Amino acid sequence: MATPPGGSSSGNWSYGPAQGHGDGSSNPYAFPSVPHHRQPYAPQGPGPSPYDQPPAPRIQPVQPQRRTPEPAPAGATNNPLVRPYAMTGGRTRPRYQLAIEALVHTTAQPHQMQGQLPEHQRICHLCREIKSVAEISALLTIPLGVARILVADLAEAGLVAIHQPGGDENAGGQPDVTLLERVLSGLRKL
Amino acid sequence: MVAGGFGVGKTTFVGAVSEINPLRTEAVMTSASAGIDDLTHTGDKTTTTVAMDFGRITLDQDLILYLFGTPGQDRFWFMWDDLVRGAIGAVVLVDTRRLADCFPAVDYFENSGLPFVIALNGFDGQQPYNPDEVREALQIGPDTPIITTDARHRADAKSTLITLVEHALMARLR
Numbered sequence: 001m002a003t004p005p006g007g008s009s010s011g012n013w014s015y016g017p018a019q020g021h022g023d024g025s026s027n028p029y030a031f032p033s034v035p036h037h038r039q040p041y042a043p044q045g046p047g048p049s050p051y052d053q054p055p056a057p058r059i060q061p062v063q064p065q066r067r068t069p070e071p072a073p074a075g076a077t078n079n080p081l082v083r084p085y086a087m088t089g090g091r092t093r094p095r096y097q098l099a100i101e102a103l104v105h106t107t108a109q110p111h112q113m114q115g116q117l118p119e120h121q122r123i124c125h126l127c128r129e130i131k132s133v134a135e136i137s138a139l140l141t142i143p144l145g146v147a148r149i150l151v152a153d154l155a156e157a158g159l160v161a162i163h164q165p166g167g168d169e170n171a172g173g174q175p176d177v178t179l180l181e182r183v184l185s186g187l188r189k190l
Numbered sequence: 191m192v193a194g195g196f197g198v199g200k201t202t203f204v205g206a207v208s209e210i211n212p213l214r215t216e217a218v219m220t221s222a223s224a225g226i227d228d229l230t231h232t233g234d235k236t237t238t239t240v241a242m243d244f245g246r247i248t249l250d251q252d253l254i255l256y257l258f259g260t261p262g263q264d265r266f267w268f269m270w271d272d273l274v275r276g277a278i279g280a281v282v283l284v285d286t287r288r289l290a291d292c293f294p295a296v297d298y299f300e301n302s303g304l305p306f307v308i309a310l311n312g313f314d315g316q317q318p319y320n321p322d323e324v325r326e327a328l329q330i331g332p333d334t335p336i337i338t339t340d341a342r343h344r345a346d347a348k349s350t351l352i353t354l355v356e357h358a359l360m361a362r363l364r
Contacts, residue, residue, distance in 0.1 A: 023265065100258070101276065112296050132246075138215040143215075143218040144217040144242075147215075163230045174277075175278050175358075180278065180355060182253055183253070186247075186249025186253060
């Protein structure tokens, strides 16, 4: 898989300026400040946007509530601590299973980044030089699972290209012989 | 993957050959991983982080090798499962003074089928046991290479990686 997944996205599920068709009044999946109630959990694999479906609570909230849940104010709270999965809207899984070593690079022009989440912008900025998902996580100090989701968002929005590592599907994704030979040759030349 | 017991030199090994200073990524384990790890007795604590150090070697214009040190806590198998997919193989670093520390890693890779080599990291430049003795003690089959290394030295680490990739290649061709 060397191409960004889902080029023909029907789902308008980036967090950009709300411009969705048929969002109606509620637009329940605008970036929530606290991930409770509805869980916009995206099922694995390509398919119609889950966000167009009636919200069915597929999974429980990621972060159990310590206090009685109360409606979060729309604005920012004073609490400087953002729980890790808040910036993903509570999703714990990306739509695409990104390898930890999958390579990411930005294809976006600066003007395309306007209106994106700060985290998305930081990733795009970082990935002007090719970086792995692991490096994005480490360099931006965001947890690995969160980085995966944010990168998948950007790919969906067409703002980054992803190079998933090649692998032999018949061998459980293990590298094929050609790749091993190239790695061996490369190591010997070091 | 670079595996082994706590303090056996995984990050040192990664740092010796990496072109960047080893980076650290953290995975947050949440209630989504309930069933994998028991959090019921930790009260309010709903998340646990598991850290993983890694490095990078650019082998060619379009070929980058990443070296991931497995999380020190062996119980975080879900991270290992994540890493195994797409991995070339594993270096199991062993401190022969604490041989038992490597058992979980050896068991894991034997079960997962990922090619691995055992590298005896000589602390203070000492190798108190030779590979044959360790092979006997660990009950490792003759197909798995056991070598000595010094995780601090680039040449040693590089040679260990070459042994691993050769072994992985042989395993694929067999």
